[in-house]
Amino acid sequence: MKYRSIAAPLLLPLVTFGIYSLVWSVKTKNEMNKYGTGIPTAWLLIVPIANIVWLWKYSVGVEVFTRRGMGRHAAFWLMLLLGTIGSAIVQHEFNRKVAPASVNVPVSV
Secondary structure (H helix, E strand, O other), X not given: OOOOOOHHHHHHHHHOOOXXXXXXXXXXXXXXXXXXXXXXXXXXXXXXXXXXXXXXXHHHXXXXXXXXXXXXXXXXXXXXXXXXXXXXXXHHHHHXXXXXXXXXXXXXX
């Protein structure tokens, strides 16, 4: 999983009229599927009702990827009800899981 700023899923959808929300969802889905989460194709996002089922499957993937750091119910309701704010919270949880391995923090001497 790539370390991303939480400002990206929070603010970029406002500038891109919601397109970045789709891009973020697809990118994070693909990265989570590399770890074996089994989230279905993102084409379901554009199908009414199926997008809610897809969001549930994505939330299950979040729970698996974060090793229960964020539960499926929390991820689902955050993203469904809060939209970009929920996505930013989920991204923060992703960052907590990948930060030690992939972020170079400068050490002051």
